[in-house]
Amino acid sequence: MIMSIKVRYFASLKDRVGRAEQTIDSSRLSTVRSVWHVANPDETLPDNILAAVNMDYVDLDSPVKDGDEVAFFPPVTGG
Amino acid sequence: MLIKICPDGFDPWQEIQAYQQNALTTLIGKIGATSVFVGTMRDFNEGDQVKGMMLEHYPGMTEKQLAKIVTEAQSQWQILDALIVHRVGAILPDEAIVLVAVWSSHRGEAFDASRNIMEALKSKAPFWKKELLDSDQERWVSKNTDGYTTC
Numbered sequence A: 001m002i003m004s005i006k007v008r009y010f011a012s013l014k015d016r017v018g019r020a021e022q023t024i025d026s027s028r029l030s031t032v033r034s035v036w037h038v039a040n041p042d043e044t045l046p047d048n049i050l051a052a053v054n055m056d057y058v059d060l061d062s063p064v065k066d067g068d069e070v071a072f073f074p075p076v077t078g079g
Numbered sequence B: 001m002l003i004k005i006c007p008d009g010f011d012p013w014q015e016i017q018a019y020q021q022n023a024l025t026t027l028i029g030k031i032g033a034t035s036v037f038v039g040t041m042r043d044f045n046e047g048d049q050v051k052g053m054m055l056e057h058y059p060g061m062t063e064k065q066l067a068k069i070v071t072e073a074q075s076q077w078q079i080l081d082a083l084i085v086h087r088v089g090a091i092l093p094d095e096a097i098v099l100v101a102v103w104s105s106h107r108g109e110a111f112d113a114s115r116n117i118m119e120a121l122k123s124k125a126p127f128w129k130k131e132l133l134d135s136d137q138e139r140w141v142s143k144n145t146d147g148y149t150t151c
Helices: A011-017 A032-039 B012-023 B059-076 B107-124
Strands: A004-009 A020-025 A050-053 A055-059 A069-073 B003-008 B032-039 B048-057 B078-085 B088-089 B096-104 B127-133 B139-140
Touching: A004 A011, A004 A032, A011 A069, A011 B127, A011 B139, A020 A032, A020 B088, A032 A050, A032 A069, A055 B059, B003 B012, B003 B059, B003 B127, B012 B032, B012 B078, B012 B096, B032 B107, B059 B078, B096 B107
Parallel strands: A004 A069, B003 B078
Antiparallel strands: A004 A020, A050 A055, A050 A069, B032 B096, B048 B088, B048 B127, B078 B096, B127 B139
């Protein structure tokens, strides 16, 4: 069975990485930080980046598991 | 509690009236205070004239985080009900961006809870603004100001 994680990007970060979403093999992934590095091997992790797993805010060192949706985005600016 | 994400323009006063007539009928006689915040789009920001804006959001997470914000406020203050309406998509100056309305028995709870919900929305709800300047340049708004410390 293929293990995968859906990765999503929003706003200026979506522009920076050049895509809104992708699916990556989750078999060697342990944390949110590792998801970024596998998905974006040529991009350093921005200092002010925010992350969510399954639509809840998480730390970059939070664990991930097969089937998770991991999102990366800049500071929010609504309201 | 009602949370609405609107891809089209909305009239905040009509939203309040409709919610009061449709959802708050069981609270007649209990409501002593209604606190309302309406945020509208300015035509200036950081020294530049702004002629339009695009508001992006994270569907699903936005609603989830807003519901969480209201639930947390309900645990801290005696709120009878709350309504949040937030615009997404293309916006023009003077149009409403956000409505936060809080109903309570007493003004202190209504004022404090609505302020808290609004500030939490500004820092936690996944929305992002991209401005279109008069010069036709586009730029992402990089961060929200702290509503408690800036004028």
